[in-house]
Amino acid sequence: MSKTQTQTQTQAANSPTLQLRGQHAVREGITPGFPVTTDLESSPFYAVQTGDTRTVLPTFSTPEEERTYRKEHLALVFRILHRQKLSEGIAGHCSVRDPVEPDTFWVNPQGKSFARMRASDLVRCRVSDGKMIEGRGPTDASASSIHSQVYRVRGRGGDSGIESIVHVHGPHSKAFSSMGRVLDMISQDACAYHDEMVLVPFGGAVFDNREGERIANLLGHRKIAILQNHGALAVGKLSIDEAAWW
Numbered sequence: 001m002s003k004t005q006t007q008t009q010t011q012a013a014n015s016p017t018l019q020l021r022g023q024h025a026v027r028e029g030i031t032p033g034f035p036v037t038t039d040l041e042s043s044p045f046y047a048v049q050t051g052d053t054r055t056v057l058p059t060f061s062t063p064e065e066e067r068t069y070r071k072e073h074l075a076l077v078f079r080i081l082h083r084q085k086l087s088e089g090i091a092g093h094c095s096v097r098d099p100v101e102p103d104t105f106w107v108n109p110q111g112k113s114f115a116r117m118r119a120s121d122l123v124r125c126r127v128s129d130g131k132m133i134e135g136r137g138p139t140d141a142s143a144s145s146i147h148s149q150v151y152r153v154r155g156r157g158g159d160s161g162i163e164s165i166v167h168v169h170g171p172h173s174k175a176f177s178s179m180g181r182v183l184d185m186i187s188q189d190a191c192a193y194h195d196e197m198v199l200v201p202f203g204g205a206v207f208d209n210r211e212g213e214r215i216a217n218l219l220g221h222r223k224i225a226i227l228q229n230h231g232a233l234a235v236g237k238l239s240i241d242e243a244a245w246w
């Protein structure tokens with residue numbers, strides 16, 4: 001072990017804010033004097049982060065117009081994921097809730113390359129049981145069963161409702177998932193997932209809706225599930241763009 005590594009670990013072990021225990025960093029309180037913002041509304045950045053100047057989503061004159069937008073963005077998400085080398089053969093599936101009939105969702109058909117996905121390729125399934133009701137399909141059984149149950153358990157609106165799901169077998173997330181842990185909060189990038197990530201133990205191949213229900217229940221209100229020895233699943237509360245970014 002290098003001197004620098006030893007010094008760093010000793011400093012971290014003595015720090016009141018970060019105690020390294022085995023592989024896990026545990027927050028033990030806030031350093032006295034550390035500038036923690038408690039009055040968020042008085043911050044000069046509050047309006048920028050939360051106010052009218054922050055454009056989150058476009059508005060639509062009809063649900064059908066929003067459906068077209070969501071399907072186009074979902075198709076684009078597949079292509080972006082492919083460019084980021086996050087597609088793997090025929091594995092992986094992403095979906096977005098249908099704004100016209102919110103008890104249904106749009107998802108990729110089985111075997112279609114992420115690189116060539118079009119809005120017209122997407123198929124629509126029911127939230128209640130995952131059954132496909134529109135499109136040339138078929139979709140992957142694990143896609144319809146997992147996505148349907150995550151949408152069903154999380155519902156729509158409120159604190160835990162969701163509008164989208166992204167599931168990929170990216171090389172990094174799959175390798176990390178085999179370690180059986182979630183990210184430590186050791187960088188500002190990781191902090192985006194504070195209290196938003198859960199490890200889901202490997203449950204085997206998916207043959208029915210029970211695996212989706214298990215993942216959804218373990219996920220709870222969070223936005224990221226590390227599927228052990230498998231990959232990652234992210235949900236979006238507003239858009240497919242959001243879930244793809246996570």
Ligand SMILES: [Zn+2]
Pocket residue numbers: 091092167168169230231
């Ligand atoms: Zn998978």
